[in-house]
Structure formats: structure tokens, C-alpha cells
Amino acid sequence: MPTIHAKYLGGLRTEAKHLQSGNVIITDAPTDNNGKGEAFSPTDLVCAALANCMMTLMGIAANRDNIALEGTEYEITKFMQADPRKIAKIEIIFRFPALNLTERQQTILRNTAKTCPVALTLSEDVIVDTKFLF
Template identity: 55%
Template sequence: MSTATAHYLGNLRTEAIHSASGTTIFTDAPVDNHGKGESFSPTDLVSTALGTCMMTIMGIVAERHHLNLTGVSFEVSKHMMAEPRRIAQIDVHFRLPAVLITKDRTLLENAARTCPVAISLNPEIRQQVQFSYDL
């Protein structure tokens, strides 16, 4: 079974459907690349995939060690390179509970940095990951 199917809708917009769940996402070319910027661009999805993958792996580790990560959040920013047009850097800033002890912080940070998306991205894409413990 396929992971997803997608259709080109015209005007630089696509619709992708997750095969297992039927969930639909749309992409749109960004304004700086001839699009309307009305939805995630494909490179936005790559950047967001990095953050959500890191958060998911931290969640798996947290469950294993009985840590509560409810309310953890992240903000992601991508930086594009002009020639050739590609992602040059992804910045991910996590906000986690202040009550986490040093040992647990290290465990979670290592888990995040070794998530499948992080280790699958081209090494030329810089990954700047920051963890703030202020929740």
C-alpha cells in the first residue's frame, strides 16, 4: 500500500491524501517562488516534519521513562538558498517543562537529534536545534 497519493490542482497547488487515514493536506508554492503562499509549501512540510519527528521521538522516550511532556511545543523556521533553490538551514526551538532534571533533558535532546527525519536529511542542511526549559 502506498503512503500517500497526490493530485496537481493547478495554480501551483497540490492535494495529498494519506492512504491509511484519508487525511488530506494541501501545498502551495510560496510567494517568493511564484505561488500564493496559501498553504504549506513542500519545503515548509520538510521543516515541519523535522520538528514533529523530533517531538514524536521525544514523546516515545518520555513514555518509556514516565516523563510528562504534555504542553511541549516547538517553532520551526527554514532558510532557503537561492542557487540552487533548496533548504539551507532549519531552526527548531523547543519549549519543555522546567521541572525536567539534567539527566532527562539530555535523554530527550539526544532522542530529538537522532530522529529518523534528522538523520535522513542531507547533511548540507544545517539543523539548529534549541531547547528552552521554561514551561
């Protein structure tokens, strides 16, 4: 059974509907690639998927160890390569609220993030630079 139903809307815009929840995502080509940049680009979504997957797995580990990660914020910066056009590098900075985590807890969160399915799926050609600010 499909997970997503998507369609091309024209004008370099797509719409994807998550069938289980009904949530919809619109994508638009970026301005540096003939688009309007009025929504996430597909490559933006790859970067967001990586960071959100990492955060989700850290959340699972935190729940197991009774660590409240609510309020953790993160920034994602995407670097594109021109030829061939692809994601060359993804920088992610996680900023954790003041939690006074032990070194062991910090190590668990770092290691857990790096094993998320999206990270394991990305090509080794994509540089992932992740910073954890505890």
C-alpha cells in the first residue's frame, strides 16, 4: 500500500499527501534553479528529514532515559554542488535547553542521532557536519 500520493501542479511545484495522516507538503523549485522559492525545495526536505530523523531518535533515547528534550532547537544549512547539481553538505546545529546532561547522556544522544535511518541512507558523498550544543 502506498505511503504518499503526489502530483505535479505545474510551474515547478509539487504536492505530496501523506496518506495515513492526510498532511500535505508543497514543494517549489528554488530560485537558483528556475523556481519561485515559495516553499521547501525537494533538497530542503532531504535536509529537514535528516535533522528531524536525528531529533526523533534522540527523543526515543531520551524517553527511555527520562531526559526531557522539549525545547531543543536546531538549524539546518544546505550546501549545493553545481555539477552535477546535488546536496554536497548538510550542517546541523542542535541547541539543547539547559539540562545538565552527563557526559554519558550526551554521548548516547550524539551516537543515537548518527544512526538514524535517513543518515544511514544518504550517500557517503554527502558531508554531514553535526554540532551538539549542550
